[in-house]
Amino acid sequence: MAIELTDDLLALERKAWAEQQDGALTVESAHAVQAAITAHAEATGQNRYAVEAALKAAVRHG
Numbered sequence: 001m002a003i004e005l006t007d008d009l010l011a012l013e014r015k016a017w018a019e020q021q022d023g024a025l026t027v028e029s030a031h032a033v034q035a036a037i038t039a040h041a042e043a044t045g046q047n048r049y050a051v052e053a054a055l056k057a058a059v060r061h062g
Helices: 007-021 027-044 048-061
Strands: none
Touching (some): 007 027, 027 048
16 A cells, blocks of 8 residues: 655655754754654554655655
8 A cells, every 4th residue: 555645744854854964953843743744644544654664765765
């Protein structure tokens, strides 16, 4: 089953990844991404770790 990612989830991860690349990732940004991943996984019945892996792959290697 393919993992479906929302535009909001992708935007949060892109922001956090850009901050990480600049050495400026904040706890708030990291927490926002993790909370959104968990909420998305619960809402869609998907494995939380699979959602995170798919999100990182889409943003970092897309």
